[in-house]
Amino acid sequence: MRRSPWLSAAGWATLAFLYLPLFVLVAFSFNASKYGSAWGGFTLSWYAKLFSDNKILASTWNSAVVAGISSALSVVMGTLAVVARGRGEEAGGRWQDAFFYVPLLVPELMLAVGFLLFFGLIKGDLGLLPLVISHTTLTVPLVWLIVKARFEKIDPRLEDAAVDLGATRWQAFLKVTLPLLMPAVVAGGLMAFVTSLDSFLISFFVSGPSTTTLPVQIYSMLKFSISPEVNALSTLFFLASFALVVTAWLLQGGEDAALH
Amino acid sequence: MPDPAPSVELKGVFKRFGDVTAVDGVDLTIRKGEFFALLGSSGCGKTTLLRMIAGFEYPDSGGVLIQGRDVARVPPNERPVNMVFQHYALFPHMTVEDNVAFGLRMKRLPEAEVAERTAEVLRTVQLGALSARYPHQLSGGQQQRVALARALVNRPEVLLLDEPLAALDEKLRQEMRHELKALQVKVGITFVFVTHDQEEALALADRIAVMRGGRIQQLGTPIEVYETPTSRFVADFVGVSNLLEGAVTEAEPLLMEGKGDARRALLDVSGVGSVAATLFNGVKAGDKVTLCLRPERIHLASDGAQAELDNRQPGLVESTVFLGGEVRYRVRLAEGRELEVHETSSPLRPVRRPGERVLVQWRAEDARAVAE
Numbered sequence: 165m166r167r168s169p170w171l172s173a174a175g176w177a178t179l180a181f182l183y184l185p186l187f188v189l190v191a192f193s194f195n196a197s198k199y200g201s202a203w204g205g206f207t208l209s210w211y212a213k214l215f216s217d218n219k220i221l222a223s224t225w226n227s228a229v230v231a232g233i234s235s236a237l238s239v240v241m242g243t244l245a246v247v248a249r250g251r252g253e254e255a256g257g258r259w260q261d262a263f264f265y266v267p268l269l270v271p272e273l274m275l276a277v278g279f280l281l282f283f284g285l286i287k288g289d290l291g292l293l294p295l296v297i298s299h300t301t302l303t304v305p306l307v308w309l310i311v312k313a314r315f316e317k318i319d320p321r322l323e324d325a326a327v328d329l330g331a332t333r334w335q336a337f338l339k340v341t342l343p344l345l346m347p348a349v350v351a352g353g354l355m356a357f358v359t360s361l362d363s364f365l366i367s368f369f370v371s372g373p374s375t376t377t378l379p380v381q382i383y384s385m386l387k388f389s390i391s392p393e394v395n396a397l398s399t400l401f402f403l404a405s406f407a408l409v410v411t412a413w414l415l416q417g418g419e420d421a422a423l424h
Numbered sequence: 425m426p427d428p429a430p431s432v433e434l435k436g437v438f439k440r441f442g443d444v445t446a447v448d449g450v451d452l453t454i455r456k457g458e459f460f461a462l463l464g465s466s467g468c469g470k471t472t473l474l475r476m477i478a479g480f481e482y483p484d485s486g487g488v489l490i491q492g493r494d495v496a497r498v499p500p501n502e503r504p505v506n507m508v509f510q511h512y513a514l515f516p517h518m519t520v521e522d523n524v525a526f527g528l529r530m531k532r533l534p535e536a537e538v539a540e541r542t543a544e545v546l547r548t549v550q551l552g553a554l555s556a557r558y559p560h561q562l563s564g565g566q567q568q569r570v571a572l573a574r575a576l577v578n579r580p581e582v583l584l585l586d587e588p589l590a591a592l593d594e595k596l597r598q599e600m601r602h603e604l605k606a607l608q609v610k611v612g613i614t615f616v617f618v619t620h621d622q623e624e625a626l627a628l629a630d631r632i633a634v635m636r637g638g639r640i641q642q643l644g645t646p647i648e649v650y651e652t653p654t655s656r657f658v659a660d661f662v663g664v665s666n667l668l669e670g671a672v673t674e675a676e677p678l679l680m681e682g683k684g685d686a687r688r689a690l691l692d693v694s695g696v697g698s699v700a701a702t703l704f705n706g707v708k709a710g711d712k713v714t715l716c717l718r719p720e721r722i723h724l725a726s727d728g729a730q731a732e733l734d735n736r737q738p739g740l741v742e743s744t745v746f747l748g749g750e751v752r753y754r755v756r757l758a759e760g761r762e763l764e765v766h767e768t769s770s771p772l773r774p775v776r777r778p779g780e781r782v783l784v785q786w787r788a789e790d791a792r793a794v795a796e
Contacts, residue, residue, distance in 0.1 A: 330530035
């Protein structure tokens with residue numbers, strides 16, 4: 165059946181609606197004019213300036229460290245949680261599922277307030293630790309969701325077959341189940357990394373003066389004025405997130421043929 | 425030469441899952457080099473029994489012996505048995521070669537030996553050319569051969585097969601029967617397989633255990649199970665039977681060598697009349713019995729022809745199905761009972777039309793009565 169041209173136009177219009185603000189952002193990051201919304205010619209100077217701004221470099225480093233550690237932690241914890249829960253449909257497992265879903269839907273602000281209180285109880289300078297812990301909390305359910313979807317597609321008899329052929333349960337997991345889970349584990353890790361990078365609310369509540377993350381830094385720069393430097397920074401930020409999300413998406417789609 | 429130790433012995437094995445008794449006291453000896461079938465419909469306990477030999481289930485009580493060693497509580501990876509799973513369970517992320525080599529690598533054999541034995545077994549199942557393929561690039565029949573190779577390469581004492589041919593289409597299934605039988609003779613390993621398909625059990629097995637409700641109903645060669653069912657259930661489950669209820673009017677011992685306790689008897693069968701039959705298992709005069717009459721052992725002759733066999737009844741052909749090699753009839757006897765009759769088609773024998781009057785006859789030794 166031929167699709168109506170109106171219908172496909174509607175699809176493209178929705179996409180345009182989604183990406184228009186981003187196009188504006190990207191365009192203005194190349195704007196030579198420092199103030200307002202007038203176009204003053206093409207320049208790369210805002211990008212050059214980014215790389216000489218110590219505050220930005222420091223917060224970028226913080227963001228990368230926090231995202232790296234917290235996504236690694238959530239990959240390990242999320243995957244273990246999926247495997248430990250197994251395939252059973254008993255009430256215990258079902259309740260576990262529900263409690264893993266809930267944090268994905270709880271407003272981030274609630275988690276942020278909770279963490280603010282929690283870390284307030286602990287005195288002393290903890291460095292990046294509060295950010296790592298809170299971001300891990302934010303991203304474990306995400307990894308869990310992605311890995312679980314794949315785990316459920318893997319035939320449990322594959323592990324039985326490995327054990328039948330002389331493997332211990334642990335060897336069967338390492339040689340059969342884990343390699344088959346890997347695309348989802350990597351995709352989950354990438355999604356966790358992006359989520360941590362993008363997290364503003366939790367970071368804003370939990371970070372200290374020396375532990376500013378990139379989104380918090382951008383926000384504090386905006387308090388004074390919308391500088392083209394922020395546009396350039398946001399553009400790079402957007403591109404990095406976009407690349408990671410697309411990679412994660414491709415990984416989840418691939419290799420499914422092999423499972424059946 | 426003394427008999428080698430049996431491959432598998434089950435001694436008083438019980439297994440319950442919650443309220444359900446899956447295996448209800450099974451004693452069974454499977455000889456070395458035997459092709460053995462566990463036959464039954466779903467829920468009869470045959471798969472649980474197989475999984476207990478493999479080690480995926482432990483019996484609640486009773487012994488599981490492999491080569492004389494009790495392995496009832498030994499995990500699957502430490503038993504000298506390998507399994508061909510239903511739908512094969514090939515590792516999708518490994519090539520054919522790596523799938524087959526898996527068991528040998530788990531045993532940490534030198535890589536040169538792994539390569540040699542893998543190549544050898546792949547030649548045996550005629551898959552040498554496909555060793556670099558992935559399972560999803562193979563046809564169903566090829567996947568099954570990989571599953572066989574992956575198990576056989578370990579030279580197990582017993583090869584277990586869970587519904588080995590169920591995932592194949594009808595034509596391939598017929599072909600694989602021959603292949604599987606030839607393979608078992610070639611490798612000389614004890615094969616134990618589970619099936620719900622009685623034809624498959626008859627075609628492949630040296631001996632069959634017919635199971636029902638967690639127990640073995642009858643154990644014997646395909647010919648014994650088919651020709652001398654000891655219960656109405658087995659007569660009905662294995663092959664096609666006309667099952668007729670009746671009572672014994674007269675019975676006398678049948679003095680024939682090798683016939684066990686078989687006796688010649690006269691039965692009164694409702695809808696048929698008086699029938700000369702053969703009795704088994706201590707059935708005596710006055711007992712209620714079920715008469716089992718195989719459709720291919722009933723013969724039709726033209727109305728008014730000279731009767732040749734012990735039992736003869738006038739009948740009327742109700743329907744005729746011509747299948748090429750065989751003709752299937754429904755024939756109603758004068759006393760009212762309808763019988764299924766199969767005849768091999770032949771140019772020397774007329775195909776009877778519905779409405780035709782015929783003489784229906786069968787031998788007393790083909791009419792077997794079992795206690796109801």
